Every structure is written in structure tokens, then in C-alpha cells.
Amino acid sequence: MTHDFATLSDFRTCLAGCTPADDDMRAAADAHNMQLTKPPGALGQLEDLALWYRSWRGGENTEISTPQVIVFAGNHGVAARGVSAFPAEVTAQMVMNFQHGGAAINQIARVNGATLDVVALDLDQPTADFTQAPAMSEEELVAALQAGWDAVNADADLLVVGEMGIANTTSAAALACALLGGEAAEWTGRGTGVNDAGLSVKTQVVAEGVTLHKGQGDGLETLRRLGGRELAAMAGAMARARDLRIPVILDGFICCAAALCLEHTQKGALDHTVAGHQSAEAGHARLLEALGKPPLLQLGLRLGEASGAALAIGLLKGAMACHASMATFAQAGVSDS
Secondary structure: OOOOOOOHHHHHHHHHOOOOOOHHHHHHHHHHHOOEOOOOOOOOHHHHHHHHHHHHHOOOOOOOOOEEEEEEEOOOHHHHHOOOOOOOHHHHHHHHHHHOOOOHHHHHHHHOOOEEEEEEOOOOOOOOOOOOOOOOOHHHHHHHHHHHHHHOOOOOOEEEEEEEOOOHHHHHHHHHHHHHOOOHHHHOOOOOOOOHHHHHHHHHHHHHHHHHHOOOOOHHHHHHHHOOHHHHHHHHHHHHHHHHOOOEEEOOHHHHHHHHHHHOOOOOOOOOEEEEEOOOOOOHHHHHHHHOOOEEEOOOOOOOOOHHHHHOHHHHHHHHHHHHHOOEHHHHOOOOO
16 A cells, blocks of 8 residues: 655654554463474574564464565755765766676675665755755655655565765764764764864764754654654654564664654554664664664674665574574474483
8 A cells, every 4th residue: 555645744653553562462472482493592593583474474373585675865954064074976887886786785695685765865966965954845855755655675584775875974973963862973973984174064064953953853854853864764664564564674873763753653663673783983882772772783884875774684684584494393303301
């Protein structure tokens, strides 16, 4: 079913109406897990992941077969302030690279059996400089949320969302600072690799944006004021996945900042998500702690484009393969005591 969001209020209503995980299905999955040919708890976090997954998807012997990765791209007006080591033109150039199969995410998605979709969002129309005005109008935010919602394949059984957008670590830092508090310097990192002078400028830009927009509304309103189209589209895709009961693996700092906006709008909006990894970007560990999402991987990545979360697809596939296809003690003729 496709929903059209005329207003942010419509989208909030959708978030509020999403159903929770199925506790009965989780209990059934736990009972099945206890009959598998292994000591209780021997597969550690893989067992927890399997129970979480089945609480959203149901099924008894279901392995993951149709994971989807979506990379959203957008441009930020605040890039003109010199907050990135790369010019804004790189966003469109990297979109072409994704489309031609040359990026890291293309390879990671391929080896994990995932489809990859790339959605570019008005790259010729950067958002406004959020130190001067809200980044987006309500209409622009709703359009980006809708683009994310519509990009999700209803037949997918796992979703990963990522992003590409020069200056979007600046946007993510501002969102985290505005919603979680603290000083701009605590949330602002080097992103694509700015030098000390660039980091100082970036931190000042984050501070200016937060001062102007903090406390002006909920997570979605903060997203409108300090976010970007690609962050909004990720949020829309996460919400659609919740509507379809598709589990989601969160990517790095920027993806988690978008997710934070959903959680600060509707408590529990991220119950269908796990954190794929902890990136090297300053603030990501603290953001994951605030979300209550321990990372599955910690590899020092800071690339974005869904790369860390896509690597974690293999972990979740392994968890579900064991849960679905291992023999039970009775099937294998093995004593369980």
C-alpha cells in the first residue's frame, strides 16, 4: 500500500499507527531456538538477532533471501561554508559511480546478495544554508520523506539505507546536538577528512545552526530545519519498512542521525532496527548509546553510503540460516541433556 503525505502531520500519524513487534512470534522463535543442536546461548548475539528478526517477520524456517540496499543522495547549501574537504559537485559524481557499479557499496551489496537502488534527490537544488534559515520547507521535507517511502521494495525481507551528500556530516552533527544536547564540538567530526582549520569552521557552523533552530519542534521539525533531503529520505524509508514489518540495519553517523529524528517524534519508531556498525566519525558511539543500539561491527569505517550496514547483512543472514536450518535435537537424534 502506498501512502501520500500531504503534511508532516500525516506522516506523524503514520508513525504513531505502526504496529509493534509480535511477542508471541518471538516466544515461538525462542522455543525453537532452545531445541537446536547447540548449547543454550552458544551462538551469542546471533541468537538474539534471530529472535528479533522473527518477531518482525514471523515464519518458522525463513532465511533472508531478498535484502535491499538504498543509497539516497542530496546536496546541502551549508556546503558553501567550507565544511567539507570536497566540493558539492562530488555528490553527483559519486551517484554516477554508484550507478556504474564502481563504489564500495556496489561490491559489498553484491557479495551479500542484496539489490542496490540509488535515489538522487534534486541535486541541482541544494537545501538552504541552515545557519540562515530552515534547510527545507515543509513541502520539501514531505517530498523527501515520500521519496524514501516509495523507494522501499515491499518484497524485501531486510532493508539497509545509506547516503551520499557533501556536507551531510555537518547536518548530522547539528541534528544530534539539537536533539541530544551538549556542545557542537562534541558532535562534530572530520567527515571526509577536513583539516584542523576546516574542523573549526565546521564546528562553528554546527553551533550557529543549533542556536538558530534548537527547541523549535519535534524530531521531524528539527529534521526540516537542520537536515537534508537524503536524511529525510532515509527516515521515510525506515518508516515504510516499519509499516511493512521489514527489519532494518542502520548504517553510520548520518543514517543514525536521521533515525534519531524518528525516535524523537515517536518513541519506539526504531524497534525494527539494529545498528550495523560503529563508525570512526566523532559522535557516532554517543549517538548509538542514546538510541540504545549496540553496534554489530566496529571496523573504523567512515565512508557512509550504507557500507558498514551492508557488511552486517552477512551476520544477519548467518543468524537466520542457523535459526531456520539447523537440526533440532530430535531431528538429529542428539541428546539435549
